[in-house]
Structures are given as C-alpha cells and as structure tokens.
Amino acid sequence: MGNIADKKIAENFLTSYKNHDWESIKKLLHPDIEWTLPGEGKISGTAKGATAVIERVETIVNGGVVTKLHHVLVGQRGLTLSLNNTASSADGRALNEELATVLTIQNGLITKIDTYLSDVPMMERYFTK
Numbered sequence: 001m002g003n004i005a006d007k008k009i010a011e012n013f014l015t016s017y018k019n020h021d022w023e024s025i026k027k028l029l030h031p032d033i034e035w036t037l038p039g040e041g042k043i044s045g046t047a048k049g050a051t052a053v054i055e056r057v058e059t060i061v062n063g064g065v066v067t068k069l070h071h072v073l074v075g076q077r078g079l080t081l082s083l084n085n086t087a088s089s090a091d092g093r094a095l096n097e098e099l100a101t102v103l104t105i106q107n108g109l110i111t112k113i114d115t116y117l118s119d120v121p122m123m124e125r126y127f128t129k
Contacts, residue, residue, distance in 0.1 A: 005078050005105045011072070039121075043060060044123075064088070067083055068086075078102060095122060102114045102116070
C-alpha cells in the first residue's frame with residue numbers, strides 16, 4: 001500500500017472492540033503503544049503499553065458505552081475514526097459525544113492512539129474517578 005495506511009487495521013480494531021475480543025485487539029497493538037485521552041476522568045490521561053490500552057477499552061465497554069462509526073479516514077501514516085459514543089448510567093449520568101480517534105500505524109501495528117472529544121466535561125462526569 002506504500003503511501004497510505006491500511007484501512008483493515010481500523011476495521012479489525014472496531015470488529016474486535018464490538019465483539020469484546022481483547023486478544024485480537026492486543027495483536028493489533030505495538031507493545032509500547034500510548035493512548036492519550038483528554039480531561040480528568042477515570043479514562044483520561046496516557047495509557048502506556050498494550051495491557052493498559054486493553055484495560056482502558058474494558059473500562060469504556062464496562063461503562064455501557066455504545067460506539068457508532070461515522071467514517072474511517074485514511075492518511076499516509078495512520079487512520080482516524082470519526083465516532084459517536086452514547087451511554088447512560090443507573091444514576092442518571094449520560095454520555096453523548098462526537099470523537100475522533102487517531103491511530104498512528106507503523107509496520108502494521110498501532111503505535112499511538114490520540115482521542116479528541118467534543119465534550120470533555122461530559123466524559124469526565126460520566127467516567128468519574
């Protein structure tokens with residue numbers, strides 16, 4: 001593919017996420033991956049290493065988040081997932097945000113994930129520490 005990232009990596013990541021197949025996700029990740037997410041919520045900060053990334057994914061899924069894919073955007077060195085996340089908790093907290101998750105790809109593995117949120121305070125309230 002040369003000058004563009006392989007869209008299949010994003011498709012495999014999203015399928016594994018939907019199926020809660022953590023081992024398949026882990027196979028897509030570089031061992032030294034870092035995932036940044038803004039704010040001061042339970043899922044905020046930088047997750048370092050494949051295990052920490054999987055733990056963050058599990059926390060998001062366990063929070064009842066439903067993720068809808070709008071688009072996969074393809075770049076030279078990576079992919080961007082245009083997404084919508086929604087969730088509601090038993091105590092009335094709600095989540096409904098647009099986000100972009102940027103995957104940096106090197107040698108067929110995700111080496112870095114950067115997530116950008118439309119409403120950081122909403123995420124912080126939903127994922128309180």
